Amino acid sequence: MRTEISEMTGLTGLTGTGSAEAELNWAGNYRYTAAAIHRPRTLEEVQDVVAGAAKIRALGSRHSFNSIADSPGSLISLENLEPGIRIDAAARTVTVSGGTRYGTLAEKLESNGYALPNLASLPHISIAGAIATATHGSGDANGNLATSVAALEIVAADGTVHHLGRGSSPDFDGAVVGLGALGVVTKVTLDIEPTFAVRQDVFEALPWQTVLENFDAATASAYSVSLFTDWSGDAVAQSWLKSRVSGVTGGVAAMEAAFAGDTHFGGTRATVARHPLPGVSAENCTEQLGVPGPWSERLAHFRMAFTPSSGEELQSEFFVRREHAVAAISELRALSHRITPLLHVSEIRTVAADQLWLSTAYGQDSVGFHFTWKQLQAEVEELLPVMEEALAPFNARPHWGKLFHADAGSVAALYPRFADFKDLAERMDPGHKFRNEFLARKVFGE
Numbered sequence: 001m002r003t004e005i006s007e008m009t010g011l012t013g014l015t016g017t018g019s020a021e022a023e024l025n026w027a028g029n030y031r032y033t034a035a036a037i038h039r040p041r042t043l044e045e046v047q048d049v050v051a052g053a054a055k056i057r058a059l060g061s062r063h064s065f066n067s068i069a070d071s072p073g074s075l076i077s078l079e080n081l082e083p084g085i086r087i088d089a090a091a092r093t094v095t096v097s098g099g100t101r102y103g104t105l106a107e108k109l110e111s112n113g114y115a116l117p118n119l120a121s122l123p124h125i126s127i128a129g130a131i132a133t134a135t136h137g138s139g140d141a142n143g144n145l146a147t148s149v150a151a152l153e154i155v156a157a158d159g160t161v162h163h164l165g166r167g168s169s170p171d172f173d174g175a176v177v178g179l180g181a182l183g184v185v186t187k188v189t190l191d192i193e194p195t196f197a198v199r200q201d202v203f204e205a206l207p208w209q210t211v212l213e214n215f216d217a218a219t220a221s222a223y224s225v226s227l228f229t230d231w232s233g234d235a236v237a238q239s240w241l242k243s244r245v246s247g248v249t250g251g252v253a254a255m256e257a258a259f260a261g262d263t264h265f266g267g268t269r270a271t272v273a274r275h276p277l278p279g280v281s282a283e284n285c286t287e288q289l290g291v292p293g294p295w296s297e298r299l300a301h302f303r304m305a306f307t308p309s310s311g312e313e314l315q316s317e318f319f320v321r322r323e324h325a326v327a328a329i330s331e332l333r334a335l336s337h338r339i340t341p342l343l344h345v346s347e348i349r350t351v352a353a354d355q356l357w358l359s360t361a362y363g364q365d366s367v368g369f370h371f372t373w374k375q376l377q378a379e380v381e382e383l384l385p386v387m388e389e390a391l392a393p394f395n396a397r398p399h400w401g402k403l404f405h406a407d408a409g410s411v412a413a414l415y416p417r418f419a420d421f422k423d424l425a426e427r428m429d430p431g432h433k434f435r436n437e438f439l440a441r442k443v444f445g446e
């Protein structure tokens with residue numbers, strides 16, 4: 001077989017750099033334990049590798065902060081498969097290899113006059129890895145990135161190829177946010193739409209009282225709204241508004257009029273570009289100051305060509321039904337004496353309800369409370385149970401790819417279709433080839 005294989009514990013790593021970094025996730029807080037990584041170049045090679053493995057899991061771009069992607073056997077990365085981007089103009093879809101990064105796809109779509117409805121905060125993540133954990137951006141009417149999936153090609157445990165389509169496969173809603181537990185997603189078909197332009201405006205120091213009294217209006221005030229806070233003090237540090245300036249009712253003139261003001265819920269318009277972290281240069285952030293540009297260069301917070309954020313960080317995120325958002329914020333502000341010292345910054349975003357069984361927005365319009373922590377893992381892990389207890393009355397769902405304390409029993413109870421997912425995973429992977437310690441401890445409880 002021509003498939004490239006590297007020993008994870010040896011000198012040749014994921015990136016071929018030969019450094020120890022190769023064995024780590026993006027944040028460097030998790031060292032993969034898998035013995036080897038396979039990097040096939042074709043679908044047939046993927047099938048051979050999966051069929052021949054006793055234990056294997058797919059690895060994306062390694063942006064998760066926990067052990068979700070690891071395997072007690074080997075890993076398989078799709079980074080050597082061609083993206084094979086195929087636009088179907090009539091169906092308004094694009095089909096792409098699962099290992100492709102959003103930034104690569106976005107550039108290609110934009111140059112062909114098309115767009116995805118939304119992006120996460122960074123474009124560097126792989127498409128299959130992102131949808132597997134219900135990765136999201138923001139926007140009251142925007143579902144998470146997994147909701148754009150129209151069809152999946154999955155290599156199952158025995159190496160056979162399965163095609164699941166929205167509306168045509170009963171298992172589809174269970175398979176999209178699959179946590180890597182069902183097989184290797186080799187191709188993803190996503191909904192697309194005609195390209196659109198977006199402007200990004202940042203406001204600073206929004207009084208909490210004004211934001212909380214008008215929470216629904218504040219999150220509805222643009223196509224995508226992010227509120228950045230460290231939970232201390234009386235004001236939200238920044239609001240980032242991403243507004244569509246084409247293809248919306250009223251057109252550019254109406255949108256310009258809407259943004260003519262210099263205040264936003266008591267906050268003041270930033271007159272220079274900002275990074276979400278105080279004092280950090282905005283050069284790796286997407287363009288702000290209301291300058292319209294393609295969706296592909298505005299919907300993420302960070303530019304494809306730069307490493308996002310401050311580098312040394314950990315992340316957690318919890319989602320509550322949006323009716324509970326104001327009460328949940330009150331709980332988190334009350335914990336600011338514990339949270340703020342460990343924090344770089346938090347981001348509050350909204351996600352529209354969906355029907356994907358393990359989506360963190362399953363069945364409910366949601367608000368996500370994201371925490372970019374300093375790299376103090378022991379201290380963060382000590383605090384997480386306290387935060388989860390404070391958010392328990394709201395049945396907060398943790399982000400699958402970030403740090404959380406809850407175990408399988410309490411997590412399963414948050415998902416009405418959990419038993420159906422468990423049943424689907426048993427059917428697709430009866431020999432538990434795709435299981436790992438994370439899934440045992442945090443999901444299936446075995």
Ligand SMILES: Cc1cc2nc3c(=O)[nH]c(=O)nc-3n(C[C@H](O)[C@H](O)[C@H](O)COP(=O)(O)OP(=O)(O)OC[C@H]3O[C@@H](n4cnc5c(N)ncnc54)[C@H](O)[C@@H]3O)c2cc1C
Binds near residue numbers: 057063078121122186
């Ligand atoms: C700087 C930074 C910013 C982030 N911003 C956001 C954000 O804005 N919103 C948000 O929701 N999350 C965000 N995240 C979290 C991130 O989007 C998720 O952890 C996502 O799952 C990472 O994708 P990945 O390709 O790196 O997957 P990995 O971390 O490599 O794997 C994640 C899961 O996907 C599975 N998987 C990967 N590839 C496949 C495949 N081909 N077939 C089947 N399963 C597969 C793995 O087995 C694993 O279970 C951020 C992370 C970082 C580091």
